Amino acid sequence: MTALLEAPAAPPERVRSTRSWAAALGLLPFLGYMLVFLGGPLFFVISGAFSDPDGRPTAANVLASITEPQYRAAFLSSLVLSAVTAVIGAVFGTFLAQAVLIGRPDSPLRRIVATASGVLAYFGGVPLAFAFIAALGQTGLATVFLRGIGIDLYAGGFRIDSLTGLGLTYVYFQVPLMVILITPALEGLLPQWREAAENLGASAWTYWRHVAFPVLAPALGGATLVLFGNAFAAYATALALTSGSIPLLPTAIASALSGNVLANQQNVGLALGFDMVVVIAVVMVGYLFLQRRAARWSSR
Amino acid sequence: MTDVITAPQATERGTAVEFRALRRTYGSAHALDGLDLALKPGELLALLGPSGCGKTTALRLLAGFDTPTSGQVLIGGKDVTGIPASKRDTGMVFQAYSLFPTMTAAENVAFGLRMRRVGAAERARRAAELLEVVGLGDRGGSYPHEMSGGQQQRVALARALAVSPSVLLLDEPLSALDARVRVQLRDEIRRVQLAEGITTLFVTHDQAEALAVADRVAVLNKGRLEQVDTPQEVYTRPATEFVAEFVGVTNHVPVEDGRIRPGADTRQVRPEGLTVGDPDGLSGTVLTSTFLGAVTRLVVTTEVGELIVDVTSRPDLPAAGEPTTVTLAP
Amino acid sequence: MRRRRWRVVVLTIAAIYFLVPLLSAAEFSLRVPGGGYGLGNYLAIAHDDVLLTSLLTSLQIAVLTAVVVLVLVVPTAVWVRLRFPSVAGLLESATILPIVVPPVVMAAGIAFVQANLGGPVFRTLFASSTTALTPFYVVLALPFAYRAVDNGLAAIPLRTLVEAARNLGAGLPSALVRVVLPAIRTAVLGAAFLTLALVLGEIVIARILLYTDTFPIAVVEVGRSAAGVSVALSLASLLFTWVLLLAVSFAGGGRTRSRRTSA
Numbered sequence: 001m002t003a004l005l006e007a008p009a010a011p012p013e014r015v016r017s018t019r020s021w022a023a024a025l026g027l028l029p030f031l032g033y034m035l036v037f038l039g040g041p042l043f044f045v046i047s048g049a050f051s052d053p054d055g056r057p058t059a060a061n062v063l064a065s066i067t068e069p070q071y072r073a074a075f076l077s078s079l080v081l082s083a084v085t086a087v088i089g090a091v092f093g094t095f096l097a098q099a100v101l102i103g104r105p106d107s108p109l110r111r112i113v114a115t116a117s118g119v120l121a122y123f124g125g126v127p128l129a130f131a132f133i134a135a136l137g138q139t140g141l142a143t144v145f146l147r148g149i150g151i152d153l154y155a156g157g158f159r160i161d162s163l164t165g166l167g168l169t170y171v172y173f174q175v176p177l178m179v180i181l182i183t184p185a186l187e188g189l190l191p192q193w194r195e196a197a198e199n200l201g202a203s204a205w206t207y208w209r210h211v212a213f214p215v216l217a218p219a220l221g222g223a224t225l226v227l228f229g230n231a232f233a234a235y236a237t238a239l240a241l242t243s244g245s246i247p248l249l250p251t252a253i254a255s256a257l258s259g260n261v262l263a264n265q266q267n268v269g270l271a272l273g274f275d276m277v278v279v280i281a282v283v284m285v286g287y288l289f290l291q292r293r294a295a296r297w298s299s300r
Numbered sequence: 301m302t303d304v305i306t307a308p309q310a311t312e313r314g315t316a317v318e319f320r321a322l323r324r325t326y327g328s329a330h331a332l333d334g335l336d337l338a339l340k341p342g343e344l345l346a347l348l349g350p351s352g353c354g355k356t357t358a359l360r361l362l363a364g365f366d367t368p369t370s371g372q373v374l375i376g377g378k379d380v381t382g383i384p385a386s387k388r389d390t391g392m393v394f395q396a397y398s399l400f401p402t403m404t405a406a407e408n409v410a411f412g413l414r415m416r417r418v419g420a421a422e423r424a425r426r427a428a429e430l431l432e433v434v435g436l437g438d439r440g441g442s443y444p445h446e447m448s449g450g451q452q453q454r455v456a457l458a459r460a461l462a463v464s465p466s467v468l469l470l471d472e473p474l475s476a477l478d479a480r481v482r483v484q485l486r487d488e489i490r491r492v493q494l495a496e497g498i499t500t501l502f503v504t505h506d507q508a509e510a511l512a513v514a515d516r517v518a519v520l521n522k523g524r525l526e527q528v529d530t531p532q533e534v535y536t537r538p539a540t541e542f543v544a545e546f547v548g549v550t551n552h553v554p555v556e557d558g559r560i561r562p563g564a565d566t567r568q569v570r571p572e573g574l575t576v577g578d579p580d581g582l583s584g585t586v587l588t589s590t591f592l593g594a595v596t597r598l599v600v601t602t603e604v605g606e607l608i609v610d611v612t613s614r615p616d617l618p619a620a621g622e623p624t625t626v627t628l629a630p
Numbered sequence: 631m632r633r634r635r636w637r638v639v640v641l642t643i644a645a646i647y648f649l650v651p652l653l654s655a656a657e658f659s660l661r662v663p664g665g666g667y668g669l670g671n672y673l674a675i676a677h678d679d680v681l682l683t684s685l686l687t688s689l690q691i692a693v694l695t696a697v698v699v700l701v702l703v704v705p706t707a708v709w710v711r712l713r714f715p716s717v718a719g720l721l722e723s724a725t726i727l728p729i730v731v732p733p734v735v736m737a738a739g740i741a742f743v744q745a746n747l748g749g750p751v752f753r754t755l756f757a758s759s760t761t762a763l764t765p766f767y768v769v770l771a772l773p774f775a776y777r778a779v780d781n782g783l784a785a786i787p788l789r790t791l792v793e794a795a796r797n798l799g800a801g802l803p804s805a806l807v808r809v810v811l812p813a814i815r816t817a818v819l820g821a822a823f824l825t826l827a828l829v830l831g832e833i834v835i836a837r838i839l840l841y842t843d844t845f846p847i848a849v850v851e852v853g854r855s856a857a858g859v860s861v862a863l864s865l866a867s868l869l870f871t872w873v874l875l876l877a878v879s880f881a882g883g884g885r886t887r888s889r890r891t892s893a
Contacts, residue, residue: 026709027717030702034724038731038769041739048742092644099640109641115875118774118820119868120648122827125834126850127655127864134861135654142650172651175644177729180774184781192398195365196456198385199392200412200463210411214402229730235834250734257738257838270742273735280730287726291719297402297443 042277048270061271071272074247077163079279081248082231085170089231090224092171093178094186100179101186114183117176124173125236132169132241136160161242169241170234174227181226185219221290225283232279249276315377316341316499317362317467322371324357331357333523334371339467344493344500345528346514348507350546354523355503359471362501364388376466386415391460392469396476398456399444405431405455406440412463430458433492450481457489461496468493468500474509486513507547511535519543535570544568551607558628562604571597571610573629576618581625586618600626652865659862671862681848681863688845691760692829695767696822699775702768703821707779708810711788725776728769736766737838744839759841766835771828775821782817786810819878827871 049065052058065071100113135142136153137160143153159165189212197207235250244251249272256269317339324332332354339345347355360366362373364385372381380388391412399408409427418426431437434454444452453473460468470489474482490513493500504510510517511531518528519542527539538544549571556564560582576598584602596613599606607626611617618624662668675681710718744756756762791813795805811818833846842851845867853860 023709023714026713027706027721030706030721031724033702034727034769034772037765038728038736041736041743041766042731044739044742045735048739092640095636095640096644099637099644102634102637111876111879115872115879116648118824118875119827119872121774122824122831123868125831125846126853127831127861127868128651130658130853130857130861130864131651131655134658135651141654141657172648175647180777190397192394193400195363195385196392196394196398196400196459197411198365199363199388199390199469200459201386201415202411203386206415210414211400211402215400226726226729229726233730233732233734235732235734250732253732253734253738254838257741270738273732273738276732276735280732283730284723284726288723291723297445 045270045273045277048267049274050271051267053267061267062274064268065271065275070247071249071252074249074252074272075275077247078232078249081163081167081170082228085167085174085231086224086227088167089171089174089178089227090182090220093175093223093227094182094220096175097179097183097186101183113179117179120176121173121180123176124234126240128169128172128237129240132165132172133160136165136168161245163246166238166241166246169237170231173234173237174231177230178223178227181223182216182219185216185223189215218290218293222287225287225290229280229283232276232283314341315339316343316375317501318372318374318377319358319362320372320374322358322361322373323369324354324361324366325369330354330523332361332368335520335523335525337518337525337528339499339501341499342497343515344490344502344513346502346504346510346517347520348504348510348517348547349520351505353520355505355520356471357523358520359469359501359503362467363390363392363469389463389465390467390469391463391465392471393453393456393460393473395472396449396453399452399459401444404441404443405436405447405458408444408455409440409459409462411459416463426462427458430462431455433461433495434458434488448481449477450485453477453485454488457492461492461498466499468498470500470502470504472504474504475506482509489513511547517547519546521546538568549608552605553607553628554604555628560604560626560628569628571608574607574609574626575611575629576600576609576624576626578625578627581627583623583625586620586622586624589617589620598624600624602626652868655861656865659858659865661858671856671858672866674856674859675863678852678859681845681852684843684845684848687759687843688829691764691767691844692826694760694764695771695829696825698764698768699771699825700779700818700821703772703775703779704811704814704818705806707776707783708788708792708806711780711783712792721776725773727773729773733770733832733834734838736769737835740766740835741838756839759836759843762839763832763836763841763844767825767829767832770832771821771825774824778817778821778824779814782814782820783810785817786813816878816881820875823871823874823878826874827868830867830871 049061050057050059052060066075096113100110103109132140134140136158137143138154140160146153160169193211193215194207197211202210233250235248235254238246238248239251239254244255253269253272253276256265256272315338319335319337322332322335323330335354335358337345337358347358349355357366361368362375364380364383364387368381372379374380375388375390399405400411403411406424406427409430410423413423413426428437428440431440434457436451436454436458439447439451439455444455447455456473473489474486477485486509489502502510502514511534514531516528517531517534519526519534521542527534527543529537529539534543534547538547538550544550550568551571551574552566553560553569553574554562554564555567555569562582572595582602582604584600584607587599587601587606589599590597591613592610594613595610596617598609598611598617600609609626659671660667660669662670675685706721710721743752744762754761755765788810791809792802792805795809796802800808829844831846833844833850836842836844836847841847849860849863852863
C-alpha cells in the first residue's frame with residue numbers, strides 16, 4: 001500500500017538530474033549522423049580551402065576566390081538571383097498558401113497543392129530546365145501562343161537562358177518550398193484574432209497590417225532566408241538551362257573541381273565552396289536572430 | 301406554458317438591441333428559427349441554452365460575423381443587418397486566446413482606438429484607465445503569454461470597452477477558466493458592466509452563471525426562445541418543461557394540499573424545496589449522499605421515483621443505504 | 631460574404647505558371663518522329679537495359695535512404711516531443727541546414743575524401759553508387775522528412791498514447807513501433823515518398839562523384855540522343871511520386887474523417 005502511494009512521488013528528483021543527460025543521449029544518433037555526413041564534407045571543404053595542393057596551409061585560394069573578376073561576377077549574379085527569387089517566391093508562395101487555406105481543410109485543392117508542393121520543391125535540374133525551354137524557349141509552346149496573340153517575347157529581348165529566364169525557372173521550385181514552410185504558420189493564425197480586430201473596427205487590410213503580419217513576421221523572414229539558401233545552392237538547373245553561360249558560384253565550383261583548367265584550381269574550387277558556406281552561415285545567423293526576436297512575445 | 305414575456309414591454313421604453321424574426325439556416329439545419337428578442341438600454345441579458353441551441357449564432361449575427369437567412373438586427377433602433385462587423389460599434393469578448401500575441405496588454409486595449417485614429421497620448425491614457433477598471437493597472441506592459449487565463453480575459457474585457465461600444469458582447473468568456481477564477485471574474489464583469497452602464501449580451505451554457513449576473517435571462521432551445529424573464533422568475537416559474545429541466549435540477553413530485561401524495565398531479569419541485577427526516581413524510585431509502593459544502597445532496601428512492609433533495613449539511617443526516625422520509629420543505 | 635477575388639487571381643496565376651511548363655514538356659514528349667503524337671517515348675524504357683538497370687539502382691538507393699531517414703527521424707522527433715521540447719527550435723534549425731548547404735559544396739567535400747583518403751572504411755563506402763550516395767541522400771532528405779513526421783506527431787495525442795502503452799507493459803521501443811508508428815503512418819509514408827522524389831531527381835552529387843549509373847543521370851544521358859525519351863521519363867517519375875503522395879493524403883484524410891464521426 002505504501003509502496004503504491006510512494007511510487008509516483010519518489011523518483012522525480014533523481015529523474016530530473018539524469019533527465020537532461022538521458023534526453024541528450026536520445027538526440028545523439030540524429031545529431032551524430034548530421035555531424036559525420038554533413039559536417040564531414042564541410043570540414044574537408046574548409047580545410048581544403050585553406051591548403052595548397054601539397055596540403056600546406058595558405059589563404060591564397062580564398063583570396064583568389066573573392067578577388068578574381070570571374071569569381072566576383074559569379075558571386076554577384078548568384079546573390080542577385082537568390083535574393084530576387086527568394087523574395088518573389090516568398091511573396092507569391094504566401095499568397096498561394098493562404099488562398100489554399102481559405103478552403104475547407106479536407107478539400108481536394110488543399111491536398112493537391114500540399115502534395116504537389118512536396119514533389120515540385122525537389123523538381124529541378126535538367127527536367128525543369130527542359131520544361132521551361134519547351135514552354136518559353138524560342139519555339140516553346142507558350143512563346144508561340146503569345147506570339148499568336150501579338151506578344152513577341154523574344155522581340156522584347158527575353159531569352160530563357162538569361163538571368164531573367166533563370167530567375168523565372170527558379171521561382172518554380174521556390175514557390176512550392178515557401179508553401180511547405182509557411183503553411184503551418186498561416187494555420188497558426190487564430191480566427192478569433194481576425195474577428196476581434198474586425199470587431200474593434202479594423203478592415204481586412206488593417207488586420208493584416210497590424211495583427212497577422214507581426215505574428216507571421218519571424219516565420220516569413222525565416223522562410224525567405226531558407227529560400228535564399230535554396231536558390232544559392234541550386235546548381236543543376238542553372239547548368240542545364242544556360243550551359244554555364246551565366247557565371248554562378250555553384251557552376252564555378254563544379255568547373256574548378258573537374259580540374260580541367262589547372263591543377264591547383266581544385267583548392268580554389270573548395271575556397272569558393274567555403275565562401276558559399278560563409279554566406280549560408282550569415283543567413284542562418286539571421287534566421288536564428290529572427291527566431292530570437294519572436295521569443296519576446298511568443299510563449300515558446 | 302406559453303405564457304412567455306417577450307419584447308413588447310421593452311419596446312415602450314426604447315430598446316438598445318433588437319432581433320426581429322431572425323432566422324439562420326445552414327443547409328437544412330435551423331441554427332435560429334425566428335428569434336424575437338429585445339435588450340433594454342443598460343441591462344445585462346444572459347442568452348442561455350445547451351450547446352447547439354443557436355445562442356452563439358445570435359451573438360455572431362449581432363456582431364456581424366455572420367449574415368442572417370432572414371430577419372433583422374437592430375442596434376439603437378437602426379437596422380444594421382447589412383453593415384460589416386468593423387462598422388457596428390459592438391465590443392466583443394471571446395471565449396479565449398483572442399488577445400493579439402504581438403501586442404502588450406496596453407496595446408491590445410488601445411487597438412480599437414488606433415483603428416479610430418485616436419491620438420497616441422489619448423490612447424495610452426484610455427488604455428491605462430481601462431486596465432485600472434479591470435484591476436490590471438500594473439500589467440499594461442505584459443504580453444498575453446505572460447498572463448494567466450483570467451488576466452487575459454480581463455484585458456479582453458478592457459479592450460472591448462475601450463471604444464465605448466453601444467453593446468458589449470460576451471461569448472462564453474468564462475468557459476476556459478477554472479472554477480474559482482470563473483466566479484471571481486463573473487462578479488467582476490457584472491461590477492464593471494453596472495459601473496459603465498453598458499447594454500450587454502452574455503452568452504453562456506452555464507445556468508448558474510446566467511442566474512448570478514443577469515438582469516434578465518433568455519433561454520434558447522433548438523433555435524427558439526423558450527422564456528425571457530428575471531433570473532428569479534425563470535428559476536421559480538419556468539415557462540416550459542425544457543426551461544425547468546435546463547435551469548437547475550427539478551423533481552417531478554405528486555402534490556396535493558401541500559403534501560406529497562402518490563397518484564396526485566405532479567408539480568416541479570427544486571431540490572431545496574424538499575427535505576428529509578419528518579416522520580409524517582413519504583418513506584424511502586437514501587441511494588447516494590453527496591457533500592457539497594454548505595448543503596448535502598441526497599438521492600432518495602421512493603414509491604414515486606428517485607427524488608433529489610438538498611438539505612443543509614449537518615452530522616445527523618442519513619447515510620447511503622439508510623431509510624428516511626421526504627416531505628416538502630416548510 | 632467576403633469578396634475573395636484575389637484568391638481566384640492567385641490560384642489562376644499559380645495554375646498557369648505551374649501547368650504550362652509541365653504541359654509543354656508533356657506535349658514535347660508525346661511527339662513522334664515524322665509528325666503526330668504517340669506514347670513511343672514512354673515505352674522506350676522497356677527495351678533500354680541501361681535505363682532499366684539504373685531505375686533499379688535508384689529504387690534500391692531510395693528504399694535504403696527512406697529506411698535510414700525514418701530510423702533517424704521518427705525516434706528523434708518522438709524523443710524531442712516527449713522528453714526534450716526545449717531543443718525543438720534547435721533541431722528545426724539543424725534540419726534547415728541541408729536545404730541551404732549547397733549540394734555542390736557537399737559534393738566537393740566528399741570528392742576530396744574520395745580522392746585523397748584511403749583505408750577499408752572509405753573503400754567500402756565508395757565501392758558502389760548505392761553505398762556512396764545513400765548516406766548523403768539521407769542528409770538531403772532529412773529536412774522535409776523531419777517536418778512531415780513532426781507534423782504527424784503534432785496531430786496525435788503522443789504523450790497519452792505512449793504512457794498508455796507503457797502502462798500496459800510495453801517498453802519504449804515497442805510502444806514506438808506498435809502504437810506511435812501506426813498512428814502516424816500517413817506522415818511516415820509521406821516522408822518516404824518525398825525521399826523517393828529526391829532520389830529520382832538528384833544528379834549533382836552523383837555526377838561530381840562520378841556515379842553515373844543512377845536513374846536521373848541515365849535520363850539526362852539518354853536526353854543527349856533522344857530528348858523526347860528523357861523528358862517522358864522525367865515527367866513519368868514526377869507524376870508517379872505525386873500520385874503516390876496524393877493517394878497517401880486521401881487515405882489519411884479518409885481515416886481522420888471516419889474517426890471524427892465515430893467519436
